[in-house]
Amino acid sequence: MYEVQRGSRGVIGTSVMNHATFGNHLLDALPREEVGRLSAHLRRVFLHRGQILASPGDAAEFLYFPIDALLWSWTTTTGAERPTSLLTTGRRGAMSLDSLLDLPSTHGNVAVLSPGSAWRVARTALESLSRAIDSPIRRMLTRFAYASFAVCAYRLACNSEHNVDRRLARWLLFIMDETGKPEASLTHQQIADVAAIRRPSVSLAFSDLQRRGIVRVHHGLVQILNRERLERETCPCYTAIRVALEDALSGESLSELSASG
Numbered sequence: 001m002y003e004v005q006r007g008s009r010g011v012i013g014t015s016v017m018n019h020a021t022f023g024n025h026l027l028d029a030l031p032r033e034e035v036g037r038l039s040a041h042l043r044r045v046f047l048h049r050g051q052i053l054a055s056p057g058d059a060a061e062f063l064y065f066p067i068d069a070l071l072w073s074w075t076t077t078t079g080a081e082r083p084t085s086l087l088t089t090g091r092r093g094a095m096s097l098d099s100l101l102d103l104p105s106t107h108g109n110v111a112v113l114s115p116g117s118a119w120r121v122a123r124t125a126l127e128s129l130s131r132a133i134d135s136p137i138r139r140m141l142t143r144f145a146y147a148s149f150a151v152c153a154y155r156l157a158c159n160s161e162h163n164v165d166r167r168l169a170r171w172l173l174f175i176m177d178e179t180g181k182p183e184a185s186l187t188h189q190q191i192a193d194v195a196a197i198r199r200p201s202v203s204l205a206f207s208d209l210q211r212r213g214i215v216r217v218h219h220g221l222v223q224i225l226n227r228e229r230l231e232r233e234t235c236p237c238y239t240a241i242r243v244a245l246e247d248a249l250s251g252e253s254l255s256e257l258s259a260s261g
């Protein structure tokens, strides 16, 4: 009998987990055949802090599947002093979907927030691989695009309803989930920009978490010392976002499960 592992939501079959070798959840959830077609076009790269990957109006040259790098896209359309965060993603996602969605160019800036590795595929290769509307990679990335839309909506709702402490806890958990590490190399200003929280409020919230032994912040390194307690500090939006991202993975896993009988 086929064994299925269930998380809080979503379904991941063991056959999918067996070829989970990329370290990016989207790639690892693709059917074997699609991985075979794609792997020749994937190149592992190291992304440096602050590296600019795309600017508004560019046709993004590559699609990135982060492993432990954290990528960020933002806009300055409000004219405000600080940037407006659009999408932050790591190993549970991909960055620069405009080629897949047949958009001529990207709308936001894309940069590396926290350094690390990623797989990248050239736009031209992806266009050829995903030409069929029902190709697994296209279906997967379309589901991720929808999940990203849901995540934006949850974030907006959270920003208007929940206090800074809970939102910061949500962001820290999110970042750890995206990088797969209990620590991240991020400054207070970077977290303030990504989380849409004023920098003095970030520092105050960090002081409180640090005093209580939940996190440690030292020389630009944020370490989670007690994840369980941090989860108790956050709001339900953290789980809503996690489930939206898990659901983006479930389709191909389910189709492979049914194909395997």
Ligand SMILES: [Zn+2]
Pocket (backbone or CB within 6 Å): 157, 158, 159, 162, 166, 167, 170, 235, 236, 237, 238
């Ligand atoms: Zn919230």
